[in-house]
Amino acid sequence: MDITIHASFLPQNDPDAALAFYRDTLGFEVRNDVGYAGMRWITVGPAEQPGTSIVLYPPAADPGVTDDERRAIAEMMAKGTYASLLLATKDLDGTFERLQASAEVVQEPTDQPYGVRDCAFRDPAGNLIRIQEKR
Secondary structure, X not given: OOOOOOEEEEEOOOHHHHHHHHHHHOOOEEEEEEEEOOEEEEEEEOOOOOXXXXXXXXXXXXXXXXXXXXXXXXXXXXXXXXXXXXXXXXXXXXXHHHHOOOOEEEEEEEEOOOOOEEEEEEOOOOOEEEEEEOO
């Protein structure tokens, strides 16, 4: 089989803040920015990986989501427990230094007992963004 990861979805509740974080802070390129019915879906990704994207989407846009589910999603996003993303870099310390002034730090660079070195931030929607060091 020839299956690749094309896009992954990450919720956002403020498209302008999400765009600023992923484009300006992380340096991703904007591949698409689509509005519909007062909502926005923004597709971003690393310039060096044109085949892999992240779609920043309004989490309650699905008409099948109930009002109770919308409230639960909003509560989980506010706590930072709804969604996460794992990124990688060759220079974890340098990346951390550049990002810490522009993002909420959850964890400074740490050698984990399970064999990776990583750090963690929250994006404007509360999503956990972990960054591992490539070995």
